[in-house]
Amino acid sequence: MTLLPFDPESWPAPLALVGGSVRDALLGRQRSPLDLDLVTPAPALDLASRLARKLGAGFAVLDAEREIARVILADGLTLDIARQQGKSLETDLQRRDFTINAIAYSVNTRKLIDPLDGQGDLKRRQLRAISEANLRDDPLRILRAYRQAAQLDFTIHSETREMLIRCAPLLKQISAERVREELAYLLACERGADWLLTAHHDGVLADWLPELKPLETIGPSGYHHLPLLEHTLEVVRQVDQAATDLADWLGDSLEKSIVGQRTIRHLTKWAALLHDIAKPATQRRDPETDQLLGFPSHEIVGAEMTATIFQRLKFSKEEERWVSALVRHHLRPGQLSNYDPPSARAIYRLFRDLGDMLPALMVLAQADRRATLGPKVTEEVLTRASQLTEMLLSRYLTPDDPMAHPVPLIDGRILMAELQLSPGPQIGKLLAALQEAQAIGEVQTRDQALALARTLLKT
Structure with missing residues (x-):
């Protein structure tokens, strides 16, 4: 996996690629724009800051408490670097959502770490939750299951589906903004409508789209x-x-x-x-x-x-x-x-x-x-x-089409001066009526427009 824009051997701290970039590389899927997630047992904020300086890239702290930072390169590539959660990389992977997202690639040893048989689930083209506790830890993962099934054209493992149905009421705890973004990703997928319907039947949308x-x-x-x-x-x-x-x-x-x-x-x-x-x-x-x-x-x-x-x-x-x-x-x-x-x-x-x-x-x-x-x-x-x-x-699409894009024969200033009118809602109503008459060919000149305006004032 030659995804990194730097030589990892030049960095003393262990680094591992995790998440979607590893999954998609194993599936042969192209990611655009490319965003890479890395974990390290070392202080992540310091590592990300040094890497940004070395690459001449942007740097932002995403979560100071959990030590997550982002390095932004000019070509659109982003590197999210996080402090490893737990005593080992395997422990960190156990805390993730689905087995296919819990495969890591050590950029130092150049080996895959797959403690949960995520590669087997990739071959079976199925989404399998690591545990129900992990879904409950972040209930947005419930909705994400349907989105990733649509995105990858996978099935959802039967036991995982049962977990999703049981945990569905927890989605109401999630912020509207996060739910909205996950629904946006789902609708963007080619099979998004199919999985939106499945999510509806499973009760996952009951609190957010009861209509x-x-x-x-x-x-x-x-x-x-x-x-x-x-x-x-x-x-x-x-x-x-x-x-x-x-x-x-x-x-x-x-x-x-x-x-x-x-x-x-x-x-x-x-x-x-x-x-x-x-x-x-x-x-x-x-x-x-x-x-x-x-x-x-x-x-x-x-x-x-x-x-x-x-x-x-x-x-x-x-x-x-x-x-x-x-x-x-x-x-x-x-x-x-x-x-x-x-x-x-x-x-x-x-x-x-x-x-x-x-x-x-x-x-x-x-x-x-x-x-x-x-x-x-x-x-x-x-x-x-x-x-x-x-x-x-x-x-x-025709810029000078007189019906789609009419150019007014007169404006409010001319209308007020010629008809001795004061500013007010009446001017807007007259201009709207004149523009419609112009668009459908009832008036074609400035004088005809003024004559119609005088007639409209009398009615």
Whole structure:
């Protein structure tokens, strides 16, 4: 394992690589960015500080009490160096989460240390907990089991699964921020939706996403070939494929960061998970036959529920705004495609209301469509929806498109001067009405805009 950016033989203190870097090297997996975890029986803070000076790298103390420090190199590589816990390296490894993460590589002797047969579990492609006590010591490991199973495409050992179910109530002790980050990692995995569903069925999400449970009560329908919970997870699965379908229009726009490493793609997956979250609460049934009549305003109630969930998980206000808006408007592309052609006013209002969220909305709508294949979904419906998607994205990506990106004919200053108006909410309402009229072609000049403003003032 030639992972280290320095010669370990030049260091008198014993060092061992541990954790994910060893596991992934044994699996032949590429890690990007590369982060390495090392343990040493020597004073770790002093060792890390000396190493940072030698390499001309950055240095930060992560946990002074437990002696954990980070060395940050210019190429993105990070080295986390920790003081060995216990009298021996084997004792330290016994305190970790899963056997596959409890394999060490001595950089001094260049030998593997594997006291728990982690290599055997790697060959069996299974996740096995070291002990239930270790899960209880840090309950976030419960959720991490499902994430790592998704990440590595492993199974979870049956006894470990029983431990996870028993320990699931302990997750409510974990901070919202840590749970949020683990859920983010899970959703980013190719098989994340599958393991999110398993975690839900195991009761692991009961305290953090209790809104998923009522989704189990809604079955398939004329448009939906899947029960609601399975449909929801299928939409999450389809987000990446929808992005691939639309790649010619999207470019790398979904990879734009909103907060930290959480991108528009990630938030779109959250919107997929929550887009129908209010259907159980808004369902209407015939009082005599119990026939399902629909879910009126479920997108509006769903946006409110999304805001509550995002506040619970301590997302930023900007992330809450994005995902609530995607949930609030997720029906609109489908509604527009019901008209042939849709009105110019409806198209403009979609551009106006979504702004730079429009590409993400179209990915969400495409994913929803791919997961909605009931008997009432016809080829004609799918064709119209596809044509609408291409038209909207094409116009959005045209910088001078008069409907997607109208340039106002007049501004508030001109409006107040010409019509002798005082500042106030009325100015904003007039400008909004004029911009809509301009976008749909009702006014084309400054004089026409002022004439319409005078007419609007009289009504």
